[in-house]
Amino acid sequence: MSPQINDYLKRPKRYFNIDGVGELSTGLMAFGFGLLQYLQISNPQGSIWSSTYTFFAFVGVLAAITHYGPRAIKQHITYPRTGYVQYKDDGKARLAAIALAILLAMVTAGALLRSRGGFSTMAALVGLAVAVSYAYGFARAVRWKWFVAIALTLGSLAISALPADVVASWADPTWLNGPFPASVLGRYALMTVFFGFTILVSGAITLTHYLNSTQPPAPEPE
């Protein structure tokens, strides 16, 4: 009985991504940031894409889409078909997750600055961390998403193994030197775009499957 109770206790968390909305917003965010990074390094340093205003405008647009988009999908598609859930506001857990993410980002940036030769190893580790996070967050609930987690792992390993001149080939010459040369930024841009695209595709498949397998309940006869 107890394992069944535990299963029911976990269901609401799984329900959050029943329509793929969790993946769509995560994927869009990653794809957007990867795209911005690509636009930055494929244009000269000091171009409009590298300006702080562009960055904040880009982040603002992305944040608005990832905030209101999922709400609209939930409101107009998910709630009328399979019901509404109001989650507990776990503010402390959210703050802890944000703090952990910032700490991880700082540690990664610090490690990148110190070990210029180990950039590809670091990229592979970042890729594995993303794949593990995806597996924990999304794949545990749905079996086929383990293939997505495997694709994320293999893809990040492949990207981290690409020769430096290949990943730097589409960068503007002004980005070839500096603490983060084009070979490094290019690799991370490619990896972020890859993650975003893969997770977006997974989210789109989930949403399509949800739309095909659910219908709003028929209205009650008068």
Add this chain to the structure above:
Amino acid sequence: MTPQIRNISELDRVIHEPGRLMIVSLLSAVEAADFLYLQHETGLNKGTLSSHLSKLEEAGYVEIAKSFRGKVPQTVLKLTPTGAQAFEQYRRKLKAAL
């Protein structure tokens, strides 16, 4: 009477019924949920779900609020503090009994 049997005999009968146990388990993990969600997750039909919810409401374990989402009527359900406490106690006793 062994302590295990005593624990089983002391289990809350309102919660112990499988249908109601599913409902209370689901509601304990969220702030609130609507009737449609419970129906989707439990697989119970409308009549059975309504009957279970009425029993839980009578026991003071569930709060039922009827409202409208646009023009669509919506029944939102929430576990009361008494319900949450009873569920915790139920789980403790069940664990001790097994």
